[in-house]
Amino acid sequence: MDYQELKKDLLLVGILVSFLTPFVRSSINLALPALAFEFDLSAVFLTWISTVYLLVNAILYIPFGRIGDIYGRKRIFQYGLIIFTISSFISAFSPSGEIFLAFRVLQAIGNAMIFANLNAMISSAFPEKERGRAFGLTSMGVFAGLIFGPILGGAITEMVGWRTLFYLDTVIGLIAVFAITRFKHDWIDAEGEKLDILGSFILGLSLLAIIYGFSDFTNSYSLFLVIAGIMGLSLFYLVEKRVRYPLINLGLFSSRSFTFGNITAFINYGAFVSVGFILTLYLQYLKGYDPLTAGLIVSVQSIVMVLVSPFAGRLSDKIAPEKVSTAGMVLTTLGVALMTLINFENALYLGGCSLIIFGAGIGLFYSANTKVVLSAVDRRYFGVASATLSDVRSMGQIFGMGIIMIIISTIMGDVEIMPSNYPQLILSLRYALIALAVLSAVGIFTSLHKD
Template sequence: MTELTRNKQSRPEEERSSRNAALLVATLVSFLTPFMGSAVNIALPVMGTYFSMNAVLLSWVATAYLLAAAMFLVPFGKIADIHGRKKIFTYGIMIYTFSSFLCGIAPSAVSLILFRVIQGIGSAMIFGTAIAILTSVFAPHERGRVLGINVSAVYIGLSVGPFIGGILTEQLGWRSVFLINVPLGAIIIATVAWKLKGEWAGARGEKLDYLGSLIYGISLLFLTYGLSRLPGFLGATLIGAGVVGIIIFVLYELKVENPVVNMNLFRQNTVFAFSNLAALINYSATFALGFLLSLYLQHIKGYGPQAAGLILVAQPVMMALFSPFAGRLSDRVEPRVVATTGMAITTLGLVILSFIDEETSLFLIVTVLMILGFGFALFSSPNTNAIMGSVVKKYYGVASAMVGTMRLVGQVFSMGVAMLIFALIMGTVQISPEIHVPLVRSIAICFIIFSILCFMGVFASLARGRLRHPPAEVKERSPRQ
């Protein structure tokens, strides 16, 4: 057998090994970050008591992480396209793991929130590259299946997070929720170094748009912090400044030679634009669910963190079970149909929760959580498949970053709505039995708003159009155009 023949035979084996390694690493990291996030949600009431935080400040433990991730995700997606997706992914895991350790030893509420910001930056480097790496190594006809497995890992993390987080919080204290991520992160770092071969950089040689990245990040910061300061004048001013900043960002990106986000992806690609909009609305309407029900179950129903975590597992278990099925289905059926059905089912679940009160039965809550989990499973992986399948290879990093950005911005907005309603109804006071009635009223109002948002998302999902044709090249815009 000649060396040329051996090389020809070894290449498919190397490619298959690289694909399997990419799926393994992306699946592990897709488990780790939501596992930590859902475990932290369960531990929040205990953290609030430990540091004597009011409800609004407590919500910043979750929001600071999300905001930092959202601010840096798109720039890191572009950096990954330029310098290599594996490289940025690896650095992100390292930062995420180290910051988890810092969160676990935080001496104060302020330091905890600061370390959560660093953790969010590490997450941005992960989210901006993981899906792009998968899309780079798997053929289009396999992506729905692979993305379904990836999304399933997310939901397995969400499933075990509340339960394990509740056990850790009750038995070892809230700090253990962060510290357990350190050995998990170390395992992923070792797997990347040992198994993941090759590098992917679809825009090598281009320059990063630093000014556009700065405008984008500051605008998001103003918008989110402004939501937390409403209904005061400062809050309205910051939100206005954030909106103006986003408009300036869009106009600037249309003119710059190497934009951090090619706006023609939205202008010329209906599937890409409306799939991202549907994702933004869906996450805006659903993310605060875990935070709100964690407070409800522990403060109103009197359950401990472990029991509350076990109850909340009902939703992500359904997601984990049905996401692979939904991903495979979207390889054969229009993703628009599958995702829109999921959005409609999610809307139904939120409408039921909008009637929540102090007498709501546990059976009803668990049933609704299962409905929401099934609806979200039908939506998520087909929607991601639609986004990644609507662009060419050059934009995989940016498209992956936009998937993560829509998720994170939606999550930030969802928490922002909860913070705003809490500030309006309860004020900035620590949660105690005296304010249980306004707490329940605040939670119900949040679910009413989320129901309306999700209903609007059904139409955004329908408007995306058909995906079953090859993705078109997006025209570049030079500075002179």
């Protein structure tokens, strides 16, 4: 296989896999009310269906990125895809909400193995002047998954039930597994080095304490967990300075592009996933739309992302990618700010405009931000840098969902959503959007920093 053919095959696999996991995540959002009805789940439990997936990813991204650097990025990527596909299949047979949540953990492990290494594989195969276009095409796959996830998720849930979603996920996963097994090349840029097991353990426990404490901040022990997690990160820093092969080369953070690129990704993803969750609740509970109609409405922002992302990728190859990502943050902030003004009278036109603006912002930001971060490091650190970016994106999503969980828990309590508490739900969602708009505005300034 010649080098050009290798790059084409890698792009095809990358687009397919980039489609798969957001398709699963966004389709599940439309099935949440059906899951709540079948298993008698509370609003807070529904947030855990999304949060636990992100939590496991946050803990495992960096170790799997480092493992990919040492043992082969394609190998770990392939194993993760197999785990993801198997767990999707068994999720269809969940007898309870708790068992379904356990299967989501398995899915998250596979997802961490996949996305800790995908961008590192692309960075390894493509020179810097071509990476923006490559990231733009794979991000198009992500956003296409976000389009068809709500549409098919809503239609399938309404017509044949939520379990069929996972049969479809399994079929897509099998196609992706077949495609990657045909791909013979691998990249091992840190061969012979060792995985920092102690650092991985300390980092995982620290992130678990911080994220779990924050996501359930209404309990008395939450502050203790957050403090313990911060102390754990301090210990992790001391360990990493002393080991021969650290899990994370702390020198990477001396690059302003790498550091602030990750901070901005954290902020952007805090808004990205949280807005989709909020809109799902608003459209189905408060507006009374069926899952299919709600899915079609939510897909508007993803359609815009698909249209914008290839253009954004090519643009970030021609001009400074920091400028492209900053423009994306401006539009993201404006889109969320407009959503705070939505009410029953203007929901259709104002909601549509805000979704278009928000989708354009995310589409501009994604590939440009990926190029900023990955181009700031040496190729032997592509795996851990890619995993770090995936990790902060995942933590940003958890942070955003945590904001929603705190606000819902404070205003509504841990109760099932019913017409009698719709006024409290409306208030909760509006406050959550205001918080996300403020957070996005901060991201405009962090995205401006570069080396």
